[in-house]
Amino acid sequence: MESKPKRKDRFSYKIELHVHLDGAIRPQTVLELARKRGQHLETSNVEDLKADIVLTKPSSLRKLLHSFKVFMPVVAGDRDAVKRIAYEFCEDCAKENIRYVEVRYSPHFLSNTQPMSEFDIAPGDFSPRDVVETVNESLKQGQKDFDIKVNSILCCITHRPEWSLEVAQLCKEYKADGVVAIDIAGEDFEPGKDPKECLHKQAFTEAYKSGIHRTVHAGECGPSAGVKEALDHMYAERIGHGYHVLEDPELYERVLRDKIHLETCPISSIRTKACPEDIKKHPLLKFVKDACNYSINTDDPIILDNNLTDDYETALDMGLTEDQVITGIFNAARSSFASAEDKKQILSDLVRVYGPH
Ligand SMILES: [Zn+2]
Numbered sequence: 001m002e003s004k005p006k007r008k009d010r011f012s013y014k015i016e017l018h019v020h021l022d023g024a025i026r027p028q029t030v031l032e033l034a035r036k037r038g039q040h041l042e043t044s045n046v047e048d049l050k051a052d053i054v055l056t057k058p059s060s061l062r063k064l065l066h067s068f069k070v071f072m073p074v075v076a077g078d079r080d081a082v083k084r085i086a087y088e089f090c091e092d093c094a095k096e097n098i099r100y101v102e103v104r105y106s107p108h109f110l111s112n113t114q115p116m117s118e119f120d121i122a123p124g125d126f127s128p129r130d131v132v133e134t135v136n137e138s139l140k141q142g143q144k145d146f147d148i149k150v151n152s153i154l155c156c157i158t159h160r161p162e163w164s165l166e167v168a169q170l171c172k173e174y175k176a177d178g179v180v181a182i183d184i185a186g187e188d189f190e191p192g193k194d195p196k197e198c199l200h201k202q203a204f205t206e207a208y209k210s211g212i213h214r215t216v217h218a219g220e221c222g223p224s225a226g227v228k229e230a231l232d233h234m235y236a237e238r239i240g241h242g243y244h245v246l247e248d249p250e251l252y253e254r255v256l257r258d259k260i261h262l263e264t265c266p267i268s269s270i271r272t273k274a275c276p277e278d279i280k281k282h283p284l285l286k287f288v289k290d291a292c293n294y295s296i297n298t299d300d301p302i303i304l305d306n307n308l309t310d311d312y313e314t315a316l317d318m319g320l321t322e323d324q325v326i327t328g329i330f331n332a333a334r335s336s337f338a339s340a341e342d343k344k345q346i347l348s349d350l351v352r353v354y355g356p357h
Contacts, residue, residue, distance in 0.1 A: 009309050010322060013353040014098045015332040015346070016297050016308055018215075018240055018263035020155075020185070021105035021135065022072065023300030024092070025085045027053075030071045030302075033081050039074050054305045055271040061187060061221045064272050067303045072119040077112025077126045079134055086135045090142025090150060092301075096308050100346050102337060103139070104153035104183050107131040107170060108163045128163075132170050136177040149342060151180040153215065156200055158186035164203035171212045180337035181213035183240065187221075201233050208235040213337040215263065219244035221274045224251055231260065238263055238335060243275050243283040261293045261335035266314040267306045268299035279318045288324050295332035296325065323357075330357040 027046045034041045043049045053067040075081045086103075093101050107128035108114050112121050114128070132154065139150045154171050156164040164184075171182050184200055204214055216234055218226035220241035227245045230236035231254070239245070242262040245252050255262070264284050269275040275282050287294045296311050298304065312325050333346045350357070 009097060011309070011312055011325065011329070012097050013329070013350060014096060014308050014312075015295070015329050015336065016093070016098050016101040017238070017261075017295050017332050017336060018265055018297035018299060019101065019103055020300050021086060021089060021103045021152075022068065022075065022109060023302055024089055024103070024298075025071065025075060025302050026088055026092070027302060029085060029088060030074050033078070033084070034074045037074065037078060037081070041070070041074070050305060053303055055303055056305070058271055058273050058277050061272040061274065064268075064300065064303055065187065069119055071302070072109065073121050076110050076119060076121045077124050079126060079130065082110055082126075082131055082134045083138045086138035087142045090139060090146045090148060092307075093150070094146035094148050098148065098308055099349065100149045100333070100336065100338065100342075102151045102153055102180065104155050104185070105131075105135065106155040106157055106163075106185065107167065108157065108160065110135075114163070128166060129170060132174050132179065136174060136179070139178060149338070149346070151178045151337060153181040153183045153213075153337075154179060156182065156184040156203055158184060158200075158217075160186075161199035164199045165206070168203040168206040168210075168212070171207055172210045175210075175212065179212075181215055182207040183215045183217065184234075185217045185240070204234040204236075213237055215240055218242060220269070221272060224248040227251060227255070231255075237261070241265060241269065241274060243269060246283055246286060256290055256292055259293045259335075261295065261331065262287060263297050264294050265297045265299035266311050266318070267304050270314075271304055279314065282318050284315060284320070285318055288320055288327075293331050293335060294328055295335070296328045326354045327357050329354070 027049045053070050110131040111128045112124035112126050143150050154167050156167045171179050214235050215238040216230035216236040217240035218230045224244045224247040228251050238261040240263050245255055296315050298306050298308050298311055315325055
């Protein structure tokens, strides 16, 4: 795989609302951690590792999730590894001129106290709570060293409803440490699919009652009904992806009217086949045309080999103007889960950089 030519960055102040910490690890770090921890990997250099895990062509959400199986055992359950990826994440954001970011992860997937059939992780005593504390500590240091603002979002996992109440509890406990919201990730949230989905709803209700913000992965590869469910029963303020909302005109009207924020991820959506390969037919174009509340995000850089500049450029290739990309950045600021004080600061910074939008 050839390394990409460096593109000129036209956007000096970026905001990212939808990126997974465990999907944003440097490939080099995976190799170094594997060596350090004595973990066996099929590959020993970055190019081969990338060839193994990067989705270069339109594939599927399932394939994307499969890539996690390669590197999660190298990171999960290890305090130093979690510490390192959170710190490097801040450094990588700063390099991309991302000045405010909300990074999300499943505390359970990075722990080793959960019996997990998903990943081959040796059991130990690094709990989901330890994961959250370790990530918080590292993000705090990273923010200081790289002069950026970072908040975090804790993810429930669609097929693991038994973890959800603990996720809500951790959100409540670590609210003062930059944990701003709850999310649900995994294969698209589809109502009625899981008999225990009421536990997810309970967790989101608990978050709502406790002043924890809510975002839900929905309408990505799954149908618009997932978006409706998120809005009707999970108090969702933002939707992760949401492309398939267009299948239900009434629901789409509601999203427009209520200014529900859609965290779009252009490159991810094409590689997972959530959206058509023909970028001129991408739902983002309709969202922009209809003055929907959209933002542009990366999702999983280690698997997509992208950064936020690439996603902005992809949006431009679709036909968005620079101004429409900037509108997405302002939308992200307004719909972020930052404190009122931080939001005011971010918006005034944005006006200084781009002019009012
Ligand atoms: Zn996602």
